[in-house]
Amino acid sequence: MAGVQRSVGGDGRGVAGRHCRDGGDWFIDRGGKLADRIRSYTAPMAAPQRARLRSSKERVRDYALFVVLVGPNVALLLLFVYRPLADNIRLSFFDWNVSDPSARFVGLSNYTEWFTRSDTRQIVFNTAVFTGAAVVGSMVLGLALAMLLDRPLRGRNLVRSTVFAPFVISGAAVGLAAQFVFDPHFGLIQDLLRRIGVGVPDFYQDARWALFMVTITYVWKNLGYTFVIYLAALQGVRRDLLEAAEIDGASRWAVFRRVLLPQLRPTTFFLSITVLINSLQVFDVINVMTRGGPEGTGTTTMVYQVYVETFRNFRAGYGATVATIMFLVLLAVTYYQVRVMDRGQRQ
Numbered sequence: 001m002a003g004v005q006r007s008v009g010g011d012g013r014g015v016a017g018r019h020c021r022d023g024g025d026w027f028i029d030r031g032g033k034l035a036d037r038i039r040s041y042t043a044p045m046a047a048p049q050r051a052r053l054r055s056s057k058e059r060v061r062d063y064a065l066f067v068v069l070v071g072p073n074v075a076l077l078l079l080f081v082y083r084p085l086a087d088n089i090r091l092s093f094f095d096w097n098v099s100d101p102s103a104r105f106v107g108l109s110n111y112t113e114w115f116t117r118s119d120t121r122q123i124v125f126n127t128a129v130f131t132g133a134a135v136v137g138s139m140v141l142g143l144a145l146a147m148l149l150d151r152p153l154r155g156r157n158l159v160r161s162t163v164f165a166p167f168v169i170s171g172a173a174v175g176l177a178a179q180f181v182f183d184p185h186f187g188l189i190q191d192l193l194r195r196i197g198v199g200v201p202d203f204y205q206d207a208r209w210a211l212f213m214v215t216i217t218y219v220w221k222n223l224g225y226t227f228v229i230y231l232a233a234l235q236g237v238r239r240d241l242l243e244a245a246e247i248d249g250a251s252r253w254a255v256f257r258r259v260l261l262p263q264l265r266p267t268t269f270f271l272s273i274t275v276l277i278n279s280l281q282v283f284d285v286i287n288v289m290t291r292g293g294p295e296g297t298g299t300t301t302m303v304y305q306v307y308v309e310t311f312r313n314f315r316a317g318y319g320a321t322v323a324t325i326m327f328l329v330l331l332a333v334t335y336y337q338v339r340v341m342d343r344g345q346r347q
Helices: 034-091 109-116 120-149 156-168 171-182 188-195 207-234 239-247 252-263 265-280 284-289 302-312 316-346
Strands: 002-008 014-022 025-030 094-096 103-105
Touching (some): 034 316, 094 316, 252 265, 302 316
């Protein structure tokens, strides 16, 4: 029910007003203010809707930006990493000669052959020794040089560049340079050993010395990488903790083991994984220096066996089998390293 009345204001002028009753609440429409009042009451209801609409638009925009930035990288990974990996695993179940386009499915025969071959034990031993020595040697020497050249010494920038230089040189060039160093007739090592009266080993005929020679060469090449990473990590070490430990009377070994190493643990974990992966993939140094010999498989590692079986013996299926086994071993070792690192951080 609505009615119209005449009211008189304080100034004696009449003001027209409309009384509206709705659910017991009275609203007076003075000068057409009812619509404004309705909008004022409904505005809080529309605000959440606008916020939700704006939030959904932002999510769509963020998702589109994510697809634009990450999509190409994911596509490249699928194209150049995961698809070749899947093809390699599939090929390991076939007997495929590179010269013959047809491939015969053999199931697990390639894996059975690898585990039962007479040279498998020697190749696995070479891989383990070479990889372990390369990881430990590169990291220990890299940390030692980083700590030494982190001090204000004269000419340290020149020494830093000299240490890092072999890392940026190709493995083939490093292998050729190492051949002159270890040459049995006029090499620098042979001449030095003769001068001090020590027996001269034949690095190219003795399998044990050949493996030692290849390992030392790769450690020398990879030393610059671990050196630079450790040197950068030392810049972020808290010097006040080191000084406090020295003031408390701790020995240098205690300061190194109790204060410095814990701060370098993330860097050490990172290097252990990357150097391990790089060491398992070494091919050029071995191919240039020894070609997998002497004595047949004296310095043959698993990655070099992949090359021999695929491109010399033309057995692509068997080569894919060795590569798949390498991938599984590397995956297991990396998983173990991550678990150990997580356990150390929780403790």
